[in-house]
Amino acid sequence: MSTTTTEELSATTLLRFATAGSVDDGKSTLVGRLLHDSKSVLADQLEAVERASASRGQDGPDLALLTDGLRAEREQGITIDVAYRYFATPRRRFILADTPGHVQYTRNMVTGASTAELTVVLVDARNGVVEQTRRHAAIAALLRVPHVVLAVNKMDLVDYEESVFAAIAEEFTAYAIELGVPEVTAIPISALAGDNVVEPSAVMDWYGGPTVLEHLETVPVSHDLAHCHARLPVQYVIRPQTAEHPDYRGYAGQIAAGTFRVGERVTVLPSGRTTTIAGIDLLGEPVDVAWTTQSVTVLLADDIDVSRGDLIVPATDAPPTTQDVEATVCHVADQPLTVGHRVLLKHGTRTVKAIVKDIPSRLTLNDLSLHPHPGQLVANDIGRVKIRTAEPLPVDSYADSRRTGSFILIDPSDGTTLTAGMVGESFAAPEPVKDETEDDGWDF
Amino acid sequence: MTAAVKLEGGTDSPYALSHLDALESEAVHIFREVAGEFERPVILFSGGKDSIVMLHLALKAFAPATVPFSLLHVDTGHNFPEVLEYRDRTVEKYGLRLHVASVQDYIDRGVLKERADGTRNPLQTLPLTEKIQSEKFDAVFGGGRRDEEKARAKERVFSLRDEFSQWDPRRQRPELWNLYNGRHAPGEHVRVFPLSNWTELDVWQYIDREGIELPQIYFAHEREVFRRAGMWLTAGEWGGPKDDETVEKRKVRYRTVGDMSCTGAVDSVAVTLDQVIAEIAASRLTERGATRADDKLSEAAMEDRKREGYF
Numbered sequence: 001m002s003t004t005t006t007e008e009l010s011a012t013t014l015l016r017f018a019t020a021g022s023v024d025d026g027k028s029t030l031v032g033r034l035l036h037d038s039k040s041v042l043a044d045q046l047e048a049v050e051r052a053s054a055s056r057g058q059d060g061p062d063l064a065l066l067t068d069g070l071r072a073e074r075e076q077g078i079t080i081d082v083a084y085r086y087f088a089t090p091r092r093r094f095i096l097a098d099t100p101g102h103v104q105y106t107r108n109m110v111t112g113a114s115t116a117e118l119t120v121v122l123v124d125a126r127n128g129v130v131e132q133t134r135r136h137a138a139i140a141a142l143l144r145v146p147h148v149v150l151a152v153n154k155m156d157l158v159d160y161e162e163s164v165f166a167a168i169a170e171e172f173t174a175y176a177i178e179l180g181v182p183e184v185t186a187i188p189i190s191a192l193a194g195d196n197v198v199e200p201s202a203v204m205d206w207y208g209g210p211t212v213l214e215h216l217e218t219v220p221v222s223h224d225l226a227h228c229h230a231r232l233p234v235q236y237v238i239r240p241q242t243a244e245h246p247d248y249r250g251y252a253g254q255i256a257a258g259t260f261r262v263g264e265r266v267t268v269l270p271s272g273r274t275t276t277i278a279g280i281d282l283l284g285e286p287v288d289v290a291w292t293t294q295s296v297t298v299l300l301a302d303d304i305d306v307s308r309g310d311l312i313v314p315a316t317d318a319p320p321t322t323q324d325v326e327a328t329v330c331h332v333a334d335q336p337l338t339v340g341h342r343v344l345l346k347h348g349t350r351t352v353k354a355i356v357k358d359i360p361s362r363l364t365l366n367d368l369s370l371h372p373h374p375g376q377l378v379a380n381d382i383g384r385v386k387i388r389t390a391e392p393l394p395v396d397s398y399a400d401s402r403r404t405g406s407f408i409l410i411d412p413s414d415g416t417t418l419t420a421g422m423v424g425e426s427f428a429a430p431e432p433v434k435d436e437t438e439d440d441g442w443d444f
Numbered sequence: 445m446t447a448a449v450k451l452e453g454g455t456d457s458p459y460a461l462s463h464l465d466a467l468e469s470e471a472v473h474i475f476r477e478v479a480g481e482f483e484r485p486v487i488l489f490s491g492g493k494d495s496i497v498m499l500h501l502a503l504k505a506f507a508p509a510t511v512p513f514s515l516l517h518v519d520t521g522h523n524f525p526e527v528l529e530y531r532d533r534t535v536e537k538y539g540l541r542l543h544v545a546s547v548q549d550y551i552d553r554g555v556l557k558e559r560a561d562g563t564r565n566p567l568q569t570l571p572l573t574e575k576i577q578s579e580k581f582d583a584v585f586g587g588g589r590r591d592e593e594k595a596r597a598k599e600r601v602f603s604l605r606d607e608f609s610q611w612d613p614r615r616q617r618p619e620l621w622n623l624y625n626g627r628h629a630p631g632e633h634v635r636v637f638p639l640s641n642w643t644e645l646d647v648w649q650y651i652d653r654e655g656i657e658l659p660q661i662y663f664a665h666e667r668e669v670f671r672r673a674g675m676w677l678t679a680g681e682w683g684g685p686k687d688d689e690t691v692e693k694r695k696v697r698y699r700t701v702g703d704m705s706c707t708g709a710v711d712s713v714a715v716t717l718d719q720v721i722a723e724i725a726a727s728r729l730t731e732r733g734a735t736r737a738d739d740k741l742s743e744a745a746m747e748d749r750k751r752e753g754y755f
Contacts, residue, residue: 013463086643088645108618115620295468308480415629
């Protein structure tokens, strides 16, 4: 084992990833092993887990207790919420959104996947690709998670047989690619025995790829920004109005996508006024160029009206503004979403009134079957909705921009977050698997 | 981690942010969202390292303008003098407004009673809640981190509290992408945690990178301490040591700063930031596990206190 120096620790990037799966798949064991073998579980945490396990009459430490933080979760032995875990290796810092895998927790998986650059989908080698696996693949595809890892677990229980792994990997990869998942990495593991999680397996010498941790450490964390539409939602206008800065007027925000340069012609939406970027302030440091996900303050050459909720975009690459938004949504609240529901829609830094005009269909993720005109969506439902907004919004397709193609719906009466929305088509390469209920028009 | 160290770099694009830049940008985004959506935000400022980092991020987020928030200190009356001095100097330096909610006042008025163990951390909740109500604060920034404790691992960045400041873990709003929902009814407020995704090590590395000044108690120094519940507590007027506890002089530093009665020091020789970071990277104990008696009360001690309105 190497010692970790300060210098090594400071030269790392950050990877946000999500795991979806159930206790049966060995998810807790996998997560526990990643944390444990990367020396991220400290002695007092392990002691606390051992104490708690012993008091429940369990033989060994139950690593699920590390992540199940709430009293109700520990009492019921289930994960009911997204748990965030943090660990680091000399190469990277990791934020793990650990989500429960059953269908009644779809909203938690969607939440975890919304910020993830990578999703680990777990499969039991004895069972292969099952309904739950297909649902997890569909969520990753729906949320446009750039990288998917298929961890074929419990290889020790199928005699580490290469053909078992190859068949599962082939079936899953074909399915995921069909849904538009851009990249699948399949890894044969035994979380229990430790094969290919952190250390390479001594038994599966037929496998030449990376371990799970090696892959997490090396997968690229940002995309080809040159082809992204640059977007800066304005959060706040900074006006010091002091003797030192009498005329400073800066537009503060976190760049949602792409890059911005000093001297670039930009348009402010929804007004459509055009000007030039006079300066970019990167938290106290003037820079010539800035990119996602930096928080910046932009100075504009002309004195035009810009306020919170506006979107700054390149003059040559402005999205259309619309009051009619069509999207795929995941309903996350206990109260249902119905046609005619009056809601608030938060997109970027702008919140507007909106009304649900139509719910054309509900989607079952297990088999991608469609149920037309369900009338309402309840918790964990995925569906298509048509929304009319009170003001025009500059929306991108979610396929083009996860940040400016997403929105949430809020109940104006009690502030509940109702629904998570993704603008545009659901999947990158839609291929109807089966559709028993409707033949006229596949609108996913 | 032998396998990991062998891997050569080169897979990250030049546009990938370092982990500190990514965390900083996220925290600044959170501060600006609150400034844009709330009427009366306030930063909980204890003079501990997490609140010092929060203030530093807020200063950067709104520069060259001033921070559009005031500060609130819940004063247990058992403060480290070095920390109070740091607090007052900071307020002065940046021209900020400081509110103080005093636990001692509540004890003097007979509203709160001193606990048998002398610990005042659990007594902070009422003065905090009443100050939030009387000042009509609608957003309260806390320095809590999800890596600190397992109940905190489930906390949202925007955490809705009712008029009694209570937290209901089963009624939390899902947080998707970076779209925070700050809607609240009159009388309710939102606790906001900009450092949610930071670890103890990130905080120290950031302090190092930014050259942030800290109270001296964070570095190794000679101190008169005594042993209680496996921790080194500072001898002082607050109620320690008891008859069977012996005071000795040791070289220690603090990893967290809270009420003197329940915040333990750790043996340390680290007098510089680099040395502190090296000690933390090598530590086999979590920050709160090593130094906080208040979390050891029960398996769900933090969850119970958070439900009642604690930070």
